[in-house]
Amino acid sequence: MSDSPNKSFTGKAAGFGQLLSRGWAVLLAATFLAVALPAAAYDEGGAKAGHAKHIDAKGDKCVRDEAYMRRNHMDLLKHQRDDTMRKGIRTTQYSLKNCIGCHANEKTNSVIGSTDGKDNFCQGCHNKMAVKLDCFECHSSKPKAASGDAMHPIVAPAAQPGDKDKQSGLSGKMRWQMQAKLDSVNKGEVVK
Amino acid sequence: MSKVDNSRRNFIGAGAVATAGLVIAPGVTLFDMANAKPAGEAASSAKRWGMLIDSSKCTPGCNDCVTACGKENGVASTGHPQTDPQWIRKIELKELKSGRSHSLPMMCQHCAEPPCVDVCPTGASFKRADGIVLVDRHICIGCRYCMMACPYKARSFVHEEHHDQNPDVPRGKGCVEACTLCVHRVDNDQQPACVEACAAGNKDAMLFGDLNDPNSEISKRIATYATTQVRADLALNTGVRYQGI
Numbered sequence: 114m115s116d117s118p119n120k121s122f123t124g125k126a127a128g129f130g131q132l133l134s135r136g137w138a139v140l141l142a143a144t145f146l147a148v149a150l151p152a153a154a155y156d157e158g159g160a161k162a163g164h165a166k167h168i169d170a171k172g173d174k175c176v177r178d179e180a181y182m183r184r185n186h187m188d189l190l191k192h193q194r195d196d197t198m199r200k201g202i203r204t205t206q207y208s209l210k211n212c213i214g215c216h217a218n219e220k221t222n223s224v225i226g227s228t229d230g231k232d233n234f235c236q237g238c239h240n241k242m243a244v245k246l247d248c249f250e251c252h253s254s255k256p257k258a259a260s261g262d263a264m265h266p267i268v269a270p271a272a273q274p275g276d277k278d279k280q281s282g283l284s285g286k287m288r289w290q291m292q293a294k295l296d297s298v299n300k301g302e303v304v305k
Numbered sequence: 306m307s308k309v310d311n312s313r314r315n316f317i318g319a320g321a322v323a324t325a326g327l328v329i330a331p332g333v334t335l336f337d338m339a340n341a342k343p344a345g346e347a348a349s350s351a352k353r354w355g356m357l358i359d360s361s362k363c364t365p366g367c368n369d370c371v372t373a374c375g376k377e378n379g380v381a382s383t384g385h386p387q388t389d390p391q392w393i394r395k396i397e398l399k400e401l402k403s404g405r406s407h408s409l410p411m412m413c414q415h416c417a418e419p420p421c422v423d424v425c426p427t428g429a430s431f432k433r434a435d436g437i438v439l440v441d442r443h444i445c446i447g448c449r450y451c452m453m454a455c456p457y458k459a460r461s462f463v464h465e466e467h468h469d470q471n472p473d474v475p476r477g478k479g480c481v482e483a484c485t486l487c488v489h490r491v492d493n494d495q496q497p498a499c500v501e502a503c504a505a506g507n508k509d510a511m512l513f514g515d516l517n518d519p520n521s522e523i524s525k526r527i528a529t530y531a532t533t534q535v536r537a538d539l540a541l542n543t544g545v546r547y548q549g550i
Contacts, residue, residue: 201342252475257471
């Protein structure tokens with residue numbers, strides 16, 4: 114972690130305050146604090162005590178480094194939101210769906226709420242920082258179900274035991290064409 | 306020279322036609338071919354998405370499109386039928402004199418000159434470059450002017466909290482919403498859920514496509530058959546057109 118300015122600030126603040134009010138013995142204690150506090154303030158994962166530790170992430174690393182994301186994720190999301198909503202640009206790098214897909218808790222499959230007494234990814238940090246989290250009043254806090262077909266049971270043909278590739282290589286339109294053709298063949302219509 | 310066996314050639318010819326899409330009239334096929342937009346590319350005004358609904362093929366009592374829309378977009382009953390959002394509804398029409406009845410689905414008509422966009426005080430109601438009329442919920446303040454302005458009663462206000470939305474279709478209390486033409490699917494080169502369901506039910510009453518492309522299936526059909534815009538007198542130039550009403 115590259116948070117050395119904060120470390121030294123913590124130490125000095127404690128040092129000055131105590132120095133003015135007490136004598137050398139306290140200064141010694143303050144010096145001890147200056148050395149001991151930073152060590153205590155950072156846990157084994159490198160997260161500062163003021164920050165919620167982030168626990169949930171399926172991928173190796175985030176789309177930007179952690180310090181940047183802590184401060185700027187909202188700007189990235191807002192920019193992407195307007196691009197997607199207004200222009201239909203659906204790149205995934207900075208999309209909320211992408212964030213959720215990676216950061217959802219493995220047990221509860223959500224970025225809000227809590228798992229085993231610990232707040233999940235988004236909620237954990239926002240609670241700690243006392244920042245209201247609006248996104249999930251409309252957006253789903255869970256990644257899309259792994260089987261996309263579950264969303265369209267009407268058009269998805271029933272899976273056969275021998276099915277190999279579950280239509281994965283086909284675009285929706287091609288699948289639709291094939292289904293429609295299949296249906297008309299089933300009805301006994303002549304397919305020209 | 307030996308005699309040519311035509312059966313093989315006929316078979317190949319039939320195969321080619323089947324591959325190109327089902328033909329229902331000269332020059333009119335049942336499907337548009339895929340024309341995907343890359344994810345990073347903005348929607349362009351070169352396209353104008355529209356829909357053609359053939360009410361003569363629309364079966365009275367069939368609700369497949371409404372069900373599929375609800376399933377895709379998470380529009381479900383909250384137990385308050387008077388205020389439940391409604392993205393698409395079936396309408397049964399009857400001519401009193403002749404007794405002829407038919408039905409059709411009615412939803413946002415995706416006007417080229419949308420009144421809902423005109424009246425929106427915040428800019429939340431907007432038309433995308435490719436003609437899809439949407440509500441930006443991040444900006445919508447829920448004033449419901451657009452609901453008043455829409456001649457098709459296409460928009461609904463969300464009165465209840467929602468949970469477990471389709472991640473592609475965020476919805477929540479306090480905003481106005483309407484048919485998005487399944488914009489998340491269209492951007493992914495898929496048909497709207499209602500169109501897909503109609504075809505899957507062998508009705509084929511709904512056709513989706515690019516009105517700006519003269520070679521698209523929908524343009525050809527509009528050029529071939531008489532089609533109607535509902536309330537054409539308002540000159541809104543709707544993207545959803547009807548046949549047989």
